[in-house]
Amino acid sequence: MKNQNFEILSIAEDTGGVKAAGPWIEAGKAEYTVLVDKQHVVTRLYNMVNVPTAVWINEQGRIVRPNEVAYSNNKGMSVTKVDTEPWINGLRDWVKLGDKSAFAMREQELRERVKPQNPDWALASAEFGLAEYLYQTGSGEAAIPHYKEAQRLNPENWNFKRQAWALSNSKEKYGTTFTDEVKKLNGKPYYEPHRLPPVKN
Amino acid sequence: MKKWMYAMLLGLLFTPGIQATETNKAIVVYDDKATSVGAAKLTIAKPGDLWITLADLKTATGFVNKQQGVCRDELCFPLPKKRRAEFLQAQGKTTWFNLTEFARLLKQPVAYDAAQVAWYFGQRPEVQNNYTQNFQAPNFTLPDKNGKLHSLSDFRGKKVMIVTWASW
Numbered sequence: 102m103k104n105q106n107f108e109i110l111s112i113a114e115d116t117g118g119v120k121a122a123g124p125w126i127e128a129g130k131a132e133y134t135v136l137v138d139k140q141h142v143v144t145r146l147y148n149m150v151n152v153p154t155a156v157w158i159n160e161q162g163r164i165v166r167p168n169e170v171a172y173s174n175n176k177g178m179s180v181t182k183v184d185t186e187p188w189i190n191g192l193r194d195w196v197k198l199g200d201k202s203a204f205a206m207r208e209q210e211l212r213e214r215v216k217p218q219n220p221d222w223a224l225a226s227a228e229f230g231l232a233e234y235l236y237q238t239g240s241g242e243a244a245i246p247h248y249k250e251a252q253r254l255n256p257e258n259w260n261f262k263r264q265a266w267a268l269s270n271s272k273e274k275y276g277t278t279f280t281d282e283v284k285k286l287n288g289k290p291y292y293e294p295h296r297l298p299p300v301k302n
Numbered sequence: 303m304k305k306w307m308y309a310m311l312l313g314l315l316f317t318p319g320i321q322a323t324e325t326n327k328a329i330v331v332y333d334d335k336a337t338s339v340g341a342a343k344l345t346i347a348k349p350g351d352l353w354i355t356l357a358d359l360k361t362a363t364g365f366v367n368k369q370q371g372v373c374r375d376e377l378c379f380p381l382p383k384k385r386r387a388e389f390l391q392a393q394g395k396t397t398w399f400n401l402t403e404f405a406r407l408l409k410q411p412v413a414y415d416a417a418q419v420a421w422y423f424g425q426r427p428e429v430q431n432n433y434t435q436n437f438q439a440p441n442f443t444l445p446d447k448n449g450k451l452h453s454l455s456d457f458r459g460k461k462v463m464i465v466t467w468a469s470w
Contacts, residue, residue, distance in 0.1 A: 136444040230331065
């Protein structure tokens with residue numbers, strides 16, 4: 102999809118910064134721009150609740166597909182339960198056709214999909230921001246109650262949970278682990294499924 | 303040094319009536335920028351309130367107290383006239399500003415840690431939610447692994463897919 106006036110901006114949501122994300126960046130040998138987001142700015146700006154999450158943005162800087170699960174292949178499909186192929190095909194279609202693509206959402210669909218933050222989510226974001234500040238300045242223990250508060254106020258946000266759990270012994274400090282929490286979903290999909298337009302042949 | 307200069311210095315040192323209010327060292331994180339400020343221990347302060355000097359207000363937030371309101375560049379928020387004392391308190395030569403009350407006025411989310419004496423101020427809802435009305439992708443500026451900064455707006459004129467991921 103190179104040379105089609107299309108860019109991928111890959112962003113690591115990592116409190117650990119380059120130290121945490123660096124080896125992954127090296128391993129990926131990316132040909133696109135890779136950024137490191139220590140403060141989870143993008144998660145909070147776009148109300149993202151998970152990784153990997155993609156947003157498609159057109160030439161005028163307008164969102165044409167908001168937050169969606171974004172796997173580049175089906176290698177992990179047995180775990181993720183996401184068949185990414187139709188979505189990747191949609192991406193190719195959009196890169197080729199731009200706003201004329203059926204995969205570029207119209208105003209009506211965007212209105213249904215992109216919602217303002219409710220006050221609890223806004224407060225969760227602030228609690229997470231404070232926790233990040235405390236952690237980054239060496240008060241890791243003091244950060245924990247604020248990570249917990251962020252998780253309580255916005256229970257749908259897996260980023261707020263998983264980042265916090267990864268920074269300490271989550272069993273000991275949070276009484277849970279990512280694996281435990283996924284089991285609790287009890288078959289409910291971890292990722293919100295893609296809602297793609299029907300493909301015309 | 304001339305005699306009158308000594309006299310002036312002595313005068314400055316022993317001027318009566320100016321009571322220094324005790325302050326705690328506090329941290330304000332505003333627009334994701336951390337600033338160390340002095341938090342006044344005012345008797346009228348409610349728990350969690352943050353009263354700071356107008357100088358600290360400017361350094362930490364960029365806001366300035368003016369005739370027409372509390373302003374940053376073109377943006378001005380008038381303070382409710384009847385509740386002025388909840389926002390501004392003069393003590394001697396110092397004017398204290400209640401940053402947490404100002405946040406309530408602006409409906410900003412605030413997180414607070416008493417032990418660490420730290421306040422985090424989130425975005426005003428109209429800023430945070432602006433993109434849900436006009437669908438313009440919110441801009442951000444972040445470093446690559448070599449520390450070079452890139453902004454989403456640098457890519458204007460191209461189709462862009464942002465993809466977030468994590469090592470955790």
